[in-house]
Amino acid sequence: MAFDSHEKRVFKQVGTRPPRPDGVDKVTGRAQYGADVTAPGMLTARILRSPHAHARIVSIDTSEAEAMAGVKGVVTGRDFALPEDAGLADIAVNVMARDKALYDGHAVAAVAAVSPAIAKAALKAIKVQYEVLPHVTDVDAAMQPGAPVVLEGRALESVPAGMSVNVTHASEFGHGDLAAGFAKADRIVERSFKTAATHQGYIEPHACLASVTVDGKADLWCCTQGQFMVRTVCAALMGMEASQLRVTASEIGGGFGGKTTVFIEPVALVLARKTGRPVKITMTRDEVFRATGPTVSTSIDVKIGMTKDGRITAGEARLRYSGGAFPCGTVDMGAMAAFAAYDLEAVRTQGWNALTNRPKEAAYRAPGAPQAIYAVESVVDELCQILKLDPLDVRIRNAAKKGTKSSYGPVFDDIGLLATLEAAKAHPHYKAPLKPGQARGVSCGFWFNFGGNTCVSLNVNTDGTVGVTEGNPDIGGSRASISLMAAEELGIPYDKVRTIVADTASLGYNDVTDGSRVTFSVGLATIAAARDAKTKMCARAAKIWGIDEEAVEWKDGAAWPAGPNAGQFPPMSLAEIAAVSFQTGGPIAGHHEVNADGAGVSFGVHLCDLEVDPETGKTTILRYSVFQDAGKAVHPDYVEGQMQGGAVQGIGWALNEEYIYGRDGRMQNPGFLDYRVPVASDLPMIEAVILEIPNPGHPYGVRGVGETPIVPPLAAISNGVSRAVGVRMQELPLSPPRVLKAIKAA
Amino acid sequence: MRYEKPQTVADAARLLTAEKGITRVLGGGTDVLVQLKAGMVEPDLIVDIKALPGIRAIVAEAGGFRIGAAVSNAQLGEDAAVRAMWPGVVEAAGLIGSTQVQGRATMAGNLCNASPAGDAVPALVAAGAVARVAGPGAARDVPVEAIPAGPGKTTLKRGEFITSILLPARPAKSGDAYLRFIPRTEMDIAVASAAVSLTLNDHGVITAARVALGAVAPTVRLVDDAAAAIIGTKLHDDALAALAAACSAACAPIDDKRGTIEFRTEVAGVLAKRAARIAYTRAGGQA
Structure with missing residues (x-):
């Protein structure tokens, strides 16, 4: 539906801020959240998880658990059908391991019992014999010839011969003559970056209740971002017709993309069918971290050429992502988004996905884009420093606009990037003086929307x-x-x-x-x-x-x-x-x-003032402003909330959040004590400035706003820290030990 | 698992001594209950000490204060007299956990949990606090630094538990302070920490000092060399540099998910300098 351009609409209600009905x-x-639903005669199920990063499952003996009083059913991988569709089959194998445990926390068996205590005790009675295999958790290591092989035979045809079989995905985007572009540059900077896997960190752990009747009808109540997706996947895994499975979504305590797939729902359904009783599963936080989807972890090289007056002549990026133990196309998003903010004559991005012994990646706000744009915006910032150019002026000079052939192919329609950059430049924040020791970081961000x-x-x-x-x-x-x-x-x-x-x-x-x-x-x-x-x-x-x-x-x-x-x-x-x-x-x-159709791409610009304690490497965010095109802000409170929330999650990602693995390939920080999301006192008030450039594809001009705001913070903060300490930082998170080490080495 | 809530110290000691299996003493429960939930321990007996006489009282004694083992950190923080005499100790205890946790957590529990990163412990060690230990025999007084034996382990014998901690009297012109390094601003665990307690003469010269470091060794370290580096000085830059160097030299940390050896060693010295400056100012010194 096209924008209602025939009339100059004066909104009476859209754009106001009434209280939310919920x-x-x-x-x-x-x-009612996921864990709030109960049913008469309900059983509680618990899931046994692999303590190994990579192991062949030699045998599973459930007999002792099944014999325990109060235990009503035990299931293993054998109880789950394997759909023909590769994507659904991967979900099935992720839900319950079959011949191999592919990561620390991979489900290997589940027990339904009359009480949580009995279910917990029964898990200990299940005897799993593992043959521990060599593991790999680092994306660069996983791409090396001779790396431990996570899964065989999963490479797409686009992957060139000769790469490790862990490489499942390869893609390339761009246009123009790169060599000619770099030849025109006065200065070229080439850098490599790494980003850690981060978790969506929703407050509500996954929870569901499943009920299956003897005549094959089923009901499922669960916490999800999409009840129809749950129905499609679970019906396929259960061999059911869609009409026979009714899925009801609970209220949701955060998802951020992480609840766009299933983990426990098929397990509850299979146990409910096996036992004839309603079965409830509630994940612990430890399970959420170890077994639900974090983001990809990445390793990225970026090369950009610029003239003395700030014109980007060519841009190139090589992106290596790992979406964990299963094939994952998220690198395509990164390769497409990396240079989307710029109007370039010559640009090329190449992406590869490699399998690692980590949990299966799930979407996290603008999946794949924050990492790629962090790397590109870091190099743009370094060129601005070297050439003594204003970072917003350079971005304005090179900004994509209506008619620009984007770095990933399509020609942009009406977009709000220039207006957003100009709003940032005109804002008092950008003119505010900085004290000694303080620095200001700038970054653009982009997301496609859907x-x-x-x-x-x-x-x-x-x-x-x-x-x-x-x-x-x-x-x-x-x-x-x-x-x-x-x-x-x-x-x-x-x-x-x-x-x-x-x-x-x-x-x-x-x-x-x-x-x-x-x-x-x-x-x-x-x-x-x-x-x-x-x-x-x-x-x-x-x-x-x-x-x-x-x-x-x-x-x-x-x-x-x-x-x-x-x-x-x-x-x-x-x-x-x-x-x-x-x-x-x-x-x-x-x-x-x-x-x-016509969701309309979205751009944002973030400004971040910060200071770094030179004796401890600790970064304090002093002031933070978000500028974003919302098309039309229907309920401005919730648009601002998205902009602020994205910024905060990005701040956490930039400063402290990371999946930490030990030498044994096990996750070392599966809890909120050591997986450090920001707390309220870590943050200044995030100022949100909404711009409204109508989306031609919506009658009121609305654009999606939920994902773009997590894209710029990584580079905005890294650029600020790099300027504050005088060293170009190339790895996230910017945890104090890493920053102090960089200061000392300088 | 049995749960007992005895009414006398003797009964508590008897219960703990008689149990052949694993025992846990329950004060505020902010460590014990978390360990239970995480499946780290499955005790056979839990003895709740909160009903023991005087266990939740703060009493003035010999110019100082005796803090009952079940006094919550929130209760401690509201005691103006303790806060005035030992602000560093009260602040350290006040850093533990959230507002909700503060209503339950105790300094004695923090000490017996025996984490090298416990926030109250370095401040208590710097203060020269003394734990009163009850058990099958007569009660005995033990300097707090002698309680932890290593991560999760104490020197308390079978059946023994702490009933109170004495914060001693202190001379005029004294001050203490505690600082920890965490990557965030609250709700976190110390990566390194330092506590300093000191006393000045009328000329602002430090005449006595104790310096303790947390999270840089298997137990909280009392660093005599660090104290010696500032005694006899007015805490000028040379003295602070010597203090930091002595602290870093006393560190024997590990590399783990929370920090590196290099980082902890460096930052312990930085925190000691900063804590010393605060303690010096609190003692009335002109920094």
């Missing part, structure tokens, strides 16, 4: 209220935003609209909540569904008035005769039409189903 339940503890399959129903109730039924869990205030768009379109107050998230039996398919798609895509479908309902209401008014349907128009929340020729009738409000709907043809509802 707020009261959440602050009073009434909201639309996808979406289905919305909008029911007009006879009392003049409206119910919107959508199919994506509310992860960032989407019910409020969707209600606002429905209210805006229908011309009724926000509090007359209630938006609910439906289960998989109650609505058509909706893609998972990812790609910052919900406000864009579900919003678009809601507006279309409202327009559908308005057309129907106009028809009802026409029927009452005895005039043609075409002679009725909708404005200001009511049906009006369209012009003097239509006849003289007082307008009929939505409530008036709804009240008599049973007499005019029955209930009134609007629908819309779409595979939405």
